[in-house]
Amino acid sequence: MERSGDLADFYWKRILRLFPALAVVLILTVVLGPFVYENDTPYLLNKAVRTYIPNNLRIYRLQYDIPGIFDNNPHKSAINGSLWTIPFEFTMYVAVSLLFFIKSNRKLVMLALLVAYLLLAKLDVFNFTEIQKWNFKVLDWYLIELGVYFAAGSLLAAVRIADISKQYIGVLLILSLAMFVFSTGHRFFSLAGVTLLPVIIICIGLLPVYGISNVTKHIGDLSYGIYIYGFPVQQTLVYYFGMSHLNLIFTSLMISAMLAYLSWHLIEAPALKLKSLKPIPILFRKVRGLISRS
Structure with missing residues (x-):
């Protein structure tokens, strides 16, 4: 906020930090879902599959589950339970x-x-x-x-x-x-x-x-990547291997860190370079100019 020229600039920076990496993990979840899917309804005919990405990109209407995925895990109602904090995070931005x-x-x-x-x-x-x-x-x-x-x-x-x-x-x-x-x-x-x-x-x-x-x-900012990949990685490890707590902690941390490294260098850092484009600030200024002229 202190480094932003106006509110539109502030929100554009927050959007770039939050949504590109989130969109990718949601897409990967749906693409890789069939490998952990157990349901009588064919995967592509399951309505929850089609709504999973748009509902979670809306952030204030989070969809935690797709029936048939991780149904037999201890946390059977959540694919990525960590996402529950994102609405609160964005509310704090506001x-x-x-x-x-x-x-x-x-x-x-x-x-x-x-x-x-x-x-x-x-x-x-x-x-x-x-x-x-x-x-x-x-x-x-x-x-x-x-x-x-x-x-x-x-x-x-x-x-x-x-x-x-x-x-x-x-x-x-x-x-x-x-x-x-x-x-x-x-x-x-x-x-x-x-x-x-x-x-x-x-x-x-x-x-x-x-x-x-x-x-x-030296390695980049892995914090957000670990946050958004940690839960589905843990769920997948439990689904396939039923690990003990200690093994799950260390194994999921290593895998999540590697995915976070890729997320930072392939998605998050390139997205942050788009701050100079400022489409929202430009649109904001045009609308403000139209209002002032009217």
Whole structure:
């Protein structure tokens, strides 16, 4: 958001980061589906096969299963259960885009994020039972529970936590971990979670670790690829080999990492190079110009 020229530019970048790799994994799922398909209905005549890609590209109408695929697995109702977070992720993109209108005033941005964080923290920690009774038509109470961490992370980014010197990052991490461990078993544990966990996670990410800190410079950013390929890889391994937990963890991680490597270099990185095309920003400006002239 801070590096975007306008909202259309911001959304175009988010679309390029999210959808090309997602579209490919959905297509591969449908193409490779017959190898793990067990159903009396012929594969191509199964309506769920035809709706799987468009429903999941819509993100707010996710379709987790195709009847006949992984029906005998422990998680028989999901081909790629990890995708459940994508609607929340995109919703957070929409939320943070609202800061665009005040992004030139850093103090105001920090204030807005602080208010959002405090409000969400109150709902999540002190009104948890009531939230579970709410009936969202599009999203559910996870929007609150996940939103508080997104707001906390955004606030830490706004205060430029990454600019803190390496030695102080280590000190901050140790203090936060100590306080979090101390809170275990106490009534204020939930409050410690929404307060300290974001600091702990980001400090771990910023902590310089030899051999790991610069790994993305050499192999690329595998995070999204591992995320979208991990679940179907695990389901497939369970379907064919019925692996134990430890074997499944390590085998699926290696296979998912290889697929993520290919995804980054063949799909994600090339897609991000299309940022300069800016079809959405151009369309946005043309529509805005027509409105202003009228």
